[in-house]
Amino acid sequence: MSPDLDVAVVGAGIAGLTAADELRRAGLDVRVFESAGHVGGRMASARRDGYTIDTGAEQISPRGYRATWELLARLGVTEDEVPRIGRPVAVWRDGRAHSGVTDPRGMISGAGLSARARLDLLRFAAWALRRRADFDDDHPERSPLADATVAELAGHYHPDLHDYLLQPVAGSFFGWDTARSSAAVLTGLLLAVGGAGTWRTYRDGMDTPARLLAAGLDVVTGRRVDEVVADRGTARVRIGSDEITARSVLLCVPAPVARSLHANPLDEEADYLAACTFTTALKVSCLLDAPLSPEGAGRPYLLLTPEAEDRALSAIIFDHEKHPGRAPTAKGLLTLMANAGTVPDLLDAPDHEVVERLTTAARRYLPSLGAVNRANFVHRHHHALPEATPQALHRRARFMARPNGPVDYAGDWVMLRPASEGAVRAGALAASRVLSRLRSTQDTAAAAGV
Structure with missing residues (x-):
């Protein structure tokens, strides 16, 4: 039986939305699942009585945020919309x-x-x-x-x-x-x-890129994923009593959450996930x-x-x-x-x-x-930012060299860079890994005459 989706993305923070956008632009059928009622994750903003409240991240820099500025340019966000503080x-x-x-x-x-x-x-x-x-x-x-x-x-x-x-x-x-x-x-x-x-901030709130990305994607908010299982080249996503199959699943959530969701990670994944502790x-x-x-x-x-x-x-x-x-x-x-x-x-x-x-x-x-x-x-x-401990650094190389499988990850913790730039980079990297794997699978199936 064919999978329900090409890619299921768990988490509508900036890492998950970046990955989903890259994969959608490559022509894949992608759906994003977010447990909260809004997108943005730790780059969310709330609006009350004329006030714009950044609930998580606060600023970005014109330096050291190359991937973020490239993403903003693609979204049509000008420098005037990200003014200097x-x-x-x-x-x-x-x-x-x-x-x-x-x-x-x-x-x-x-x-x-x-x-x-x-x-x-x-x-x-x-x-x-x-x-x-x-x-x-x-x-x-x-x-x-x-x-x-x-x-x-x-x-x-x-x-x-x-x-x-x-x-x-x-x-x-x-x-x-x-x-x-x-x-x-x-x-x-x-x-x-x-x-x-x-340093700069977003004129209309730190959720600006998340809102722009989500507008072009299939995003389901208010749906909490309970479990993800890798299964013979595909993966299963359990949401309450429902189950969805996908050719690939991306866990774009903090490492402790990814660790609790993924039922059968590889050893090098499990070791790194355990080392990637988060602050509150x-x-x-x-x-x-x-x-x-x-x-x-x-x-x-x-x-x-x-x-x-x-x-x-x-x-x-x-x-x-x-x-x-x-x-x-x-x-x-x-x-x-x-x-x-x-x-x-x-x-x-x-x-x-x-x-x-x-x-x-x-x-x-x-x-x-x-x-x-x-x-x-x-x-x-409860999961604010990766602590980036020396123990996590020592386990990262093995994690980054892991085989390409049906379940992958994105988030600032993957880069051990606790900032939106780390999340954007990780999202782009995860998308490239998914595309590489799926194209390889297609090539293998074509060669076999399937």
Whole structure:
């Protein structure tokens, strides 16, 4: 009996939609299944009362996002629709915000670092720039520092470099525990994307590419896949009491989810899936009757709150500074990001408890928050971003060399690049593997006269 589909894609995040679009353009019959009621995954946006709320990812860079910009060009998205943020990143220290984090000008202003720490930062930056060619985005396991965690790297330098730069950057952007996550991956990302002064965001929300891709695809939302089984050159997808067969299935979901869905993975797949642990994340959106900003920091769009200063929050995003269209005129929008150590206690707590804990912490930096905070929304991510541990790096080469089978994968965790660029690259790679396998199967059948 013929399969129901050429390809079933599980997950309508940017990786799954990229793969599905590539395969549809190649002439295959593709259907995408998404358990949520919307597309975008961790690049989703919500719209309420004139506010545009990015529930997951926040920004992209003109550097280090080659595949993403190529995808946007194909979708007809212009640079005007991905404007430069143009506001600084600040860090809190000694009772005030210091601008210039991840920006060369921070070496002059200090950006919260002591003079000795700035010298050590220059020393590290000079070493990293000399070795830049050795940090391969597509093969992070081959990069220098592959055996080291962020904390181990920081141990060679002044403590400020960890406490007021590496930890807050890793903790806020990725939710990482620096004692677990890879120094090679973090260094490679910092080298690739450059200073924060060039970073951009999507004018109409971070879900812009997902919405555009989904418009041309067969996407079924609100359907949770329960199991995927590889079976003699095809695969079966179980959704409740229904079963669908496909020539190929792509699991475009976080690694822990893929591990739970795939009933019979290859050994090299199972080993890598087990090593690809994920962080959790918790965010609270605050809809404000007036814009707020921390004093004396040049109206940053992001304020990092290091663990050395705050155990409840990792950052505050000023969305109305990130892009004025995120909030109605004369209004404000904040995103409060929970510290990684706080998330486990709050992830399944009632919304009111999460809001109270994070807004209370935020008033330290924004004393008038309570007077203008009109509504709050909680966003939970049980699988936020790959931790990219040294253990995962060591297992990646074997995973990437695995045979081409009826069940394959896409996601930022495949590239061990916790960003939309990693997801887009992984989606394109998965599509090419599917096309290669299916064409090979067709050629073999033709040669046999089938």
